[in-house]
Amino acid sequence: MTSPGAVLAVVPTLGERTDTLGAALASIRAQEGVTTTLVVVAPPDATEARDIATEHGALIVDDPKRGLSAAVNVGIDAAKDESYFSWIGDDDELRPDGLRTLVDLIEDESAVVAFGACEYMAGDNRVFAVSRAGDWATRVLAWGPDLIPQPASLTRLDALRAAGPFDEKLRFVMDLDMFLRLRRLGRFVSTPRAVAVYRWHPDALTVANRGASIAEAEMVKRRHLPPRLRPVACVWQVPVRLAINVVSSQLSRRARRTQP
Secondary structure, three states: OOEEEEEEEEEEOOOOOHHHHHHHHHHHHOOOOOOEEEEEEEOOOOHHHHHHHHHOOOEEEEOOOOOHHHHHHHHHHOOOOEEEEEEOOOOOEEOOOHHHHHHHHHHHHOOOEEEEEEEEEOOOOOEEEEEOOOHHHHHOOOOOOOOOOHHHEEEEHHHHHHHOOOOOOOOOOHHHHHHHHHOOOOOEEEEEEEEEEEEOOOOOHHHHOHHHHHHHHHHHHHHHOOHHHHHHOHHHHHHHHHHHHHHHHHHHHHHHHOOO
């Protein structure tokens, strides 16, 4: 039996960002109007990170050391009777009423995924941009850039289980692959309200490996296309790739300008 409105919040960490992990966990604990189960997935030898997780009352699960997708999957396996699922990085944060906003939205609209706007924050904690694609993000998901911000999203756990686990072969766009699978199961709804913060810095996985991330995203989107469209996918992949590179470069420049 599920607990209405309860959220399973998973935070995978390698224990290398202990300077931001505490803030990430505190942002989940600060959520009001919603019950949260906080799960931290960390390597057994990440002593400082595990101590921080304990301080925030998190359930700690050992990282299986098979990559990010596997870490998120074992976090999901720790679910009990929660209705919804959310995961953020160890340097991301939720806004104080973020989960309540998304729970209300997903319940009111009977959707499988709800997402909101996501603020981009530089290393000095200053917000320098906001991702607010709204419903347009769902419309272009199959062929364009992935504009659904993972930290600002909430998914029904029963739909997630129906879609299957995160693909452990994927290194960068496991969230895109999951969104494409979930889209077959129900509606996506959005709000322009900022519900989460993504920390933009040079060593972020997708930022530091932009070329490999784009290539992996193109592969994932191609395999979700109808077979008759796969041979012509390059027609839109080239301009989409260019647009992603341009926007990413602009965001990196804006982030650098905020540094003292």
